[in-house]
Amino acid sequence: xxxxxxxxxxxxxxxxxxxxxxxxxxxxxxxxxxxxxxxxxxxxxxxxxxxxxxxxxxxxxxxxxxxxxxxxxxxxxxxxxxxxxxxxxxxxxxxxxxxxxxxx
Numbered sequence: 001x002x003x004x005x006x007x008x009x010x011x012x013x014x015x016x017x018x019x020x021x022x023x024x025x026x027x028x029x030x031x032x033x034x035x036x037x038x039x040x041x042x043x044x045x046x047x048x049x050x051x052x053x054x055x056x057x058x059x060x061x062x063x064x065x066x067x068x069x070x071x072x073x074x075x076x077x078x079x080x081x082x083x084x085x086x087x088x089x090x091x092x093x094x095x096x097x098x099x100x101x102x103x104x
Contacts, residue, residue, distance in 0.1 A: 007073050010068050013074070034056055034059075047082070067089070
């Protein structure tokens with residue numbers, strides 16, 4: 001990591017996109033906005049993963065409301081993917097214990 005790198009938000013890296021609050025979207029508009037959000041992340045070499053199956057509306061809420069505010073020193077590099085894991089923001093202790101128990 002570059003010692004002089006300045007932290008910026010994911011929102012800034014994505015050129016400050018606007019997304020409608022999920023609560024204001026009917027199913028059809030939600031599907032279009034969720035698709036647009038995923039395309040935007042892909043275009044900028046970003047991926048958001050979830051260790052457990054989650055509802056699309058939860059995913060949609062998480063990305064603009066929480067991930068966009070996350071500060072990073074990551075700078076996009078063509079051909080590389082930067083991954084974010086939902087559980088790094090919201091630990092899933094039940095899944096962690098289950099995985100540790102199964103591994104033991």
